[in-house]
Amino acid sequence: MESLLNLDSREQKLTFDLMEVLTSSLDLSDVLSRAYEVLSKLLAADYAAICISKPGRLADYDWMVAAMPSEYFTRYHEMAPEDFVREAVMQHPNLVLRDTEMLPREELERSLLYQRCRELGMPLEHVMAVLLDVGRDWHGGFMLYRDRRQPFSDRERALMQQITPWLTKTVAKCREVGEIKGQKRVLEHLFQHQGVESLVLTSQATEWMRTPGATALLEAWFKPEARDAHGLPSALVERLLVLTSGRRVGGAERDTSMTFEGEEKKLRVSFVPLPEPGSGRLWGLLLQEVSDRTPLPQAWCKLLTQREAQVAECALRGWDNQTIAEHLHCSVGTVKKHLQRVFDKMGVDTRAALMNRATRM
Structure with missing residues (x-):
């Protein structure tokens, strides 16, 4: 001293x-x-x-x-x-x-x-x-x-x-x-969604972190001209900015998921608000590559009612609730109730986790 x-x-x-x-x-x-x-x-x-x-x-x-x-x-x-x-x-x-x-x-x-x-x-x-x-x-x-x-x-x-x-x-x-x-809290939240890769962005679409396999997945699905100077797909950045701004697109409700079609597979992207490690909201972009048609595992048929099995099969195709409701001639609310029962019986809490479990059966 x-x-x-x-x-x-x-x-x-x-x-x-x-x-x-x-x-x-x-x-x-x-x-x-x-x-x-x-x-x-x-x-x-x-x-x-x-x-x-x-x-x-x-x-x-x-x-x-x-x-x-x-x-x-x-x-x-x-x-x-x-x-x-x-x-x-x-x-x-x-x-x-x-x-x-x-x-x-x-x-x-x-x-x-x-x-x-x-x-x-x-x-x-x-x-x-x-x-x-x-x-x-x-x-x-x-x-x-x-x-x-x-x-x-x-x-x-x-x-x-x-x-x-x-x-x-x-x-x-x-x-x-x-x-x-902050990273520990975010990772703990992301790891609840097994079988997916993740990007973590701020509400201004600045990248905060990403999981190891996210880069290869983005490069496989998005051509260089479809990505910005930081390597982020422009379509995902635009959707995030819509979600964080509170705007609506075409008068429709803001959608927290996107699906990109491939020849034999689909890329499902879900936008999830994350715990904040500091100031400013963080968003997790959950990226899951799924088969165009993930079959309903036979073992599930013994656990699900006929209607639950129909809803689960549609969900595994990547359909949203509105599409499922139209296909099964019921209300969106009914679809949500059946889907929640499917989640409970399968021990999952998201569509991504449901698809991941089905592909491992």
Whole structure:
């Protein structure tokens, strides 16, 4: 703790308190919120924010500490392209910068960020900030603002620089643990659907992860021109965006499944909302290749009633409930009841699992 020798007793106590907070939990939001309580005493500021984000996601941040007017965050997407603070710290990771080291005072007062903040009742007169280079494709930002003409001192900058490595390690550790927990929850959910490959996408159709066999399956079913620059089939991306936007297509209800016809097989794609590992909804795209006609196993006929067997046979052909209802001259509600009884007797809870079990009989 040699670096603490130049601090007075109050600063030393607050610094030790901060270190204790940063090692007290693996919940990032909780740790940073409590850390700010200490930081606000150590580094006096009128406003502050701590956020995390993936590089390149302009204006798309998780705000862990938001000691600023809420309007700032709701309107930040307007200011982000001309945020001189963000621009400056991005060029110097892990180095604490003050506004005087970012741009001349005259330019600061002409900047869109300065003007918008004054409109929001938050005059931005001085700022001190640092980019926390977390690694693993993540970064964090720690910003302090003053609404009075009192620049951050050399000593305050040195204190913030001393704290920066601790904050960086804490964000990296908590983010890594959070990702592992999130992936575990998603995988546990996906593995309930045995016999399928999966893609996991965000609600904006950005890929989050995929199971090992998903790539080969997509390449076999979708030609290169039918896939976007990231290798995702355009048809699947478009359907996901419809599902997440709440729009309807052709006046019809939104469908959470798609079927692609091949010469001897079909590709069934089901869209399933998943547990959220962080902010933002994730969707699992369950991909199952099935025979054009999966026969009803003989052993099932002993367990199912005649009508249940008819519904199960239609389901194994990949027909939706409406098609089955029309074929059997009954209502969709009746089909759903028979299909649920089939699921219960077969010990499955999805059509994909039912098809998978039938192909293994």
